[in-house]
Amino acid sequence: MPLVKTPKPTWSQKLKRFFMIDLIKGLGLTLKYNIGAITDKDSVAGKGIYTEQYPKVRPDVAPRFHGAPRLNMDPETHDTLCIACNLCAIACPEDCIDVIAMDVEIIVAGKPRRKKVLDEFIFDTSRCMFCALCQEACPTACLELTQEFELATYSRAGFVWNREMLEQGRETVKYTS
Amino acid sequence: MLLLGPVNVLNDLLLRFFSQETINFFIWPLIQIGLVVTLVALWVAYATYLERKISAFMQARLGPMRVGPWGLLQPIADGLKLLTKEDFIPEKADRWIFFFAPYIAVASAFIVFSVVPFGPDWAVIADVNIGLLLVLAVSSVGVLALILAGWSSNSKYALLGGLRSSAQMVSYEVAMGLSLIGALMFARTLSLSGIVGAQGSDSIWFILYQPAGFMLFLISGIAENNRAPFDLPEAESELVAGFHTEYSGMRWSLFFMAEYAAMVVVSAVAATVYLGGWYFPFVYRLETAGYHNLYVIVSLLVFLVKVSIILYIYFWLRWTLPRFRYDQLMDIGWKWLIPSALINIALSAIAIFLVQALNGYRGMRTIESLDRGLNLTATGKGIMIVIGFAGVFIIAALLARINWRSRDFNLKTQRRNIRLVNLPKGKPAVSVSEV
Amino acid sequence: MHQVEIATTQETLLDSPEMVLNMGPQHPSTHGVLRVVLRLDGETVIDLDCDIGYLHRGMEKIAENRMYTMIAPYWDRLDYIAAVSNGLVWVETVEQMMGLAVPPRAHYLRTILTEFNRIASHLLWLATHALDIGAITVLLWALREREEILKIFERQFGARLTCHAWRVGGMPNDAYDDFEKDVRQFANNFPKRLDEYETVLSENRIWLSRTVGIGVISAADAIAIGLSGPSLRGSGVPWDVRKSRPYAAYADVDFDVPLGENGDTYDRYLVRLEEMRQSRRIILQALENLPDGPVNAKLPKVVKPPVGDYYHSIEGPKGEIGCYLVSDGTAQPYRVRVRPPSFINLQALKQMCVGHLVADVVAIIGTLDIVLGEIDR
Ligand code: SF4
Ligand code: SF4
Numbered sequence: 001m002p003l004v005k006t007p008k009p010t011w012s013q014k015l016k017r018f019f020m021i022d023l024i025k026g027l028g029l030t031l032k033y034n035i036g037a038i039t040d041k042d043s044v045a046g047k048g049i050y051t052e053q054y055p056k057v058r059p060d061v062a063p064r065f066h067g068a069p070r071l072n073m074d075p076e077t078h079d080t081l082c083i084a085c086n087l088c089a090i091a092c093p094e095d096c097i098d099v100i101a102m103d104v105e106i107i108v109a110g111k112p113r114r115k116k117v118l119d120e121f122i123f124d125t126s127r128c129m130f131c132a133l134c135q136e137a138c139p140t141a142c143l144e145l146t147q148e149f150e151l152a153t154y155s156r157a158g159f160v161w162n163r164e165m166l167e168q169g170r171e172t173v174k175y176t177s
Numbered sequence: 178m179l180l181l182g183p184v185n186v187l188n189d190l191l192l193r194f195f196s197q198e199t200i201n202f203f204i205w206p207l208i209q210i211g212l213v214v215t216l217v218a219l220w221v222a223y224a225t226y227l228e229r230k231i232s233a234f235m236q237a238r239l240g241p242m243r244v245g246p247w248g249l250l251q252p253i254a255d256g257l258k259l260l261t262k263e264d265f266i267p268e269k270a271d272r273w274i275f276f277f278a279p280y281i282a283v284a285s286a287f288i289v290f291s292v293v294p295f296g297p298d299w300a301v302i303a304d305v306n307i308g309l310l311l312v313l314a315v316s317s318v319g320v321l322a323l324i325l326a327g328w329s330s331n332s333k334y335a336l337l338g339g340l341r342s343s344a345q346m347v348s349y350e351v352a353m354g355l356s357l358i359g360a361l362m363f364a365r366t367l368s369l370s371g372i373v374g375a376q377g378s379d380s381i382w383f384i385l386y387q388p389a390g391f392m393l394f395l396i397s398g399i400a401e402n403n404r405a406p407f408d409l410p411e412a413e414s415e416l417v418a419g420f421h422t423e424y425s426g427m428r429w430s431l432f433f434m435a436e437y438a439a440m441v442v443v444s445a446v447a448a449t450v451y452l453g454g455w456y457f458p459f460v461y462r463l464e465t466a467g468y469h470n471l472y473v474i475v476s477l478l479v480f481l482v483k484v485s486i487i488l489y490i491y492f493w494l495r496w497t498l499p500r501f502r503y504d505q506l507m508d509i510g511w512k513w514l515i516p517s518a519l520i521n522i523a524l525s526a527i528a529i530f531l532v533q534a535l536n537g538y539r540g541m542r543t544i545e546s547l548d549r550g551l552n553l554t555a556t557g558k559g560i561m562i563v564i565g566f567a568g569v570f571i572i573a574a575l576l577a578r579i580n581w582r583s584r585d586f587n588l589k590t591q592r593r594n595i596r597l598v599n600l601p602k603g604k605p606a607v608s609v610s611e612v
Numbered sequence: 613m614h615q616v617e618i619a620t621t622q623e624t625l626l627d628s629p630e631m632v633l634n635m636g637p638q639h640p641s642t643h644g645v646l647r648v649v650l651r652l653d654g655e656t657v658i659d660l661d662c663d664i665g666y667l668h669r670g671m672e673k674i675a676e677n678r679m680y681t682m683i684a685p686y687w688d689r690l691d692y693i694a695a696v697s698n699g700l701v702w703v704e705t706v707e708q709m710m711g712l713a714v715p716p717r718a719h720y721l722r723t724i725l726t727e728f729n730r731i732a733s734h735l736l737w738l739a740t741h742a743l744d745i746g747a748i749t750v751l752l753w754a755l756r757e758r759e760e761i762l763k764i765f766e767r768q769f770g771a772r773l774t775c776h777a778w779r780v781g782g783m784p785n786d787a788y789d790d791f792e793k794d795v796r797q798f799a800n801n802f803p804k805r806l807d808e809y810e811t812v813l814s815e816n817r818i819w820l821s822r823t824v825g826i827g828v829i830s831a832a833d834a835i836a837i838g839l840s841g842p843s844l845r846g847s848g849v850p851w852d853v854r855k856s857r858p859y860a861a862y863a864d865v866d867f868d869v870p871l872g873e874n875g876d877t878y879d880r881y882l883v884r885l886e887e888m889r890q891s892r893r894i895i896l897q898a899l900e901n902l903p904d905g906p907v908n909a910k911l912p913k914v915v916k917p918p919v920g921d922y923y924h925s926i927e928g929p930k931g932e933i934g935c936y937l938v939s940d941g942t943a944q945p946y947r948v949r950v951r952p953p954s955f956i957n958l959q960a961l962k963q964m965c966v967g968h969l970v971a972d973v974v975a976i977i978g979t980l981d982i983v984l985g986e987i988d989r
């Protein structure tokens with residue numbers, strides 16, 4: 001056994017060891033916690049229980065949280081804000097975004113013009129690492145990672161979100177009890 | 178008397194089919210056994226619940242909360258889950274031994290309950306006159322289950338776990354038996370009911386005479402049960418799950434139940450021998466007032482409370498202390514516990530001798546009678562208690578002296594401190610010698 | 613080489629054959645998917661061999677096919693326990709190669725948040741180390757404090773574990789509104805919590821007997837193997853990248869470096885605990901002097917470092933995280949190489965373990981504080 005240098009114990013340390021103060025202190029602390037948890041009090045931060053009863057009590061997720069993606073819509077017209085510029089798809093390191101645009105003819109100032117509008121938007125959440133680079137790339141604040149965090153599905157196909165899911169949000173079963 | 182009503186009705190009913198003898202010697206014991214096994218199984222199940230709750234509280238969380246109010250139905254849900262799980266037997270395992278090992282574990286743990294006096298009168302299933310010996314003997318059969326389980330699984334982790342458990346149990350069995358002898362000197366009987374009676378007639382708990390014995394018994398009991406900080410056979414961070422690595426489903430839960438049942442057994446024995454069993458001051462007044470059954474039930478509750486307190490100590494230690502290493506465990510067993518137990522026996526003998534010798538010295542009266550156990554007067558008790566508590570320190574000091582040269586003892590010194598250096602900034606590398 | 617001597621001088625009582633034990637890749641205390649092949653005599657380790665690569669994801673190769681700005685989130689996945697530090701080494705390498713001047717506020721915030729990450733990483737180390745040695749309750753206590761830090765991360769970065777904390781040139785967001793309040797609250801409570809861990813562990817005789825004299829590595833050996841971080845400082849080698857080559861705002865803060873003496877598990881434990889205290893000190897200093905201003909430098913449209921190569925390293929929680937970058941002038945790196953502290957620290961495992969028991973192997977793996985994501989990359 002390699003020898004280690006330890007300081008010579010003083011008498012008070014020796015006595016402490018003899019009366020097992022080290023063990024008793026530890027036991028005292030756990031007992032304090034036990035009582036603190038029952039009375040929900042703690043000397044340091046004022047509460048005894050630190051866990052959240054998750055499905056019953058929903059956690060409050062930070063506003064900046066990168067969760068489920070969403071395509072924002074204009075609150076008045078309910079048109080999508082997306083201009084099909086494809087910047088998000090370019091910014092994504094994982095290539096999980098597919099922006100499918102179509103050309104439509106619109107009349108601007110009496111003249112027919114071609115305009116690119118969003119047709120379909122595919123977002124593969126199974127490959128996404130929620131880095132938010134796409135959100136930062138979007139010029140119109142259309143693509144946003146929301147506070148929604150329950151993304152589990154029963155199939156791989158369920159991870160691929162289309163435009164409707166991105167706009168309306170996916171239906172999730174919320175277990176509350 | 179109300180309580181005995183249905184009993185009488187049942188007795189009458191049974192009389193139609195059997196003779197009174199068969200009923201007394203066969204049917205009633207069976208009913209008793211069935212009742213006790215059910216209750217003990219429930220108790221064990223709720224011991225797991227309690228452990229989970231207590232550990233949760235110690236860790237600033239809530240523990241099981243989902244099944245039933247405050248998660249009270251959790252043990253039942255667990256049992257159902259384990260029953261429906263696949264009972265997996267590894268391909269290369271020794272099938273039959275693998276099959277039966279859990280049953281040996283459970284049986285050995287449950288048989289012991291037959292001699293545990295839960296209370297006076299009808300709360301004892303069998304008052305065997307060698308009760309304590311039976312407890313020690315049967316609980317040591319439990320180790321066989323662990324070895325067999327470890328061996329038959331054909332897994333290296335299980336094997337190591339089995340080996341560890343056999344070594345551990347063999348060495349701690351000795352300490353456990355020896356530590357009880359001190360208390361037996363006062364009780365002068367091996368019958369567990371007799372030990373309770375001795376404490377009752379003396380109106381004292383033996384823990385006061387034998388604090389060192391109690392501690393030794395508890396420590397070796399914890400080790401015997403493979404509980405933390407001595408849970409080496411199943412140390413999950415080293416041996417995955419030790420001897421039951423390969424077990425799953427109900428068979429695994431049998432081991433689990435055996436562990437908890439063994440824990441309850443050791444607590445029950447500790448409560449019986451050192452904490453007066455079901456005896457509690459003034460409860461006997463119920464008996465003299467004529468409420469016999471109430472007396473039995475209150476005594477039973479007293480016993481349960483005592484056992485629960487010791488169980489709490491079990492949980493408390495487990496969730497506070499780190500785990501010993503294998504060689505340290507052996508060190509503690511052979512170098513500390515067994516010598517301590519031997520010294521404790523010697524000290525108890527000296528104490529008894531001293532108290533007897535002092536009887537009559539300068540008109541001092543220390544002994545009331547020697548009919549049953551050692552009935553002492555208040556002075557005698559005082560002397561005995563003083564010697565008992567002094568004994569703890571005498572033993573500790575002696576052993577510290579004996580073990581002083583032991584490598585392990587010297588390693589376990591007090592905390593060290595580390596140096597704090599404020600290194601210069603921007604200086605690429607600093608050599609060791611410079612600081 | 614005292615450890616090896618033990619193995620040879622220790623006599624075997626029984627002439628028992630050796631046993632080869634596969635520890636891992638599925639084992640509760642190999643901290644991921646490390647496979648350690650142990651050769652045992654009884655329970656004494658004669659020899660061991662590490663088998664790694666179960667978590668290989670080809671990070672360095674992936675980086676060759678990504679734009680410079682896109683690589684940072686991957687770097688979080690190297691050492692996922694210390695994602696913030698790992699992200700920092702990447703962005704700082706790119707910034708320094710390009711000669712970008714990052715605003716001081718960003719530097720200070722980076723200092724604060726990487727120190728938080730150091731505390732979080734050390735807390736997780738303490739939790740798992742204590743769990744390996746059997747003190748289960750400390751696990752949940754430590755995770756409770758880590759949770760506070762992760763909450764700060766969630767509010768600041770939007771993610772808890774793999775934060776993608778930094779962008780080349782600065783930070784994605786300024787500090788959130790209650791940042792200072794949260795930090796101060798944490799800093800207020802944290803020393804008391806540390807004292808609580810110490811109450812349960814530092815003087816506990818079981819803890820001492822499990823850690824003192826276990827896994828000793830001398831300073832010379834440690835330097836020869838190339839250990840870094842607390843594992844190196846536990847052996848008494850004064851080496852800390854934060855001091856020797858200050859990055860971010862470390863040049864402006866004052867802190868001490870804890871050094872062990874014996875290089876055993878207990879020393880490393882004390883060193884890490886003290887490092888947490890020092891981290892708190894750094895955080896408070898940096899918060900006190902937090903300058904105002906922007907948090908982002910002006911970036912060119914496409915991040916393209918000049919042709920050449922560059923090495924930059926920072927002091928991560930586990931040791932020196934280095935990043936060697938070769939650029940060919942395009943928008944994607946030509947070659948990236950990571951210096952993973954865990955990988956190099958793991959090399960000491962054999963030397964530390966031989967002659968000890970199986971239970972000590974677990975303790976030593978714990979004390980090395982390895983993360984397999986980083987070892988396998
Ligand atoms: S969050 Fe990151 S990985 Fe996910 S889609 Fe956006 S850019 Fe791609
Ligand atoms: S960057 Fe925004 S606007 Fe452009 S395609 Fe993506 S979601 Fe649409």
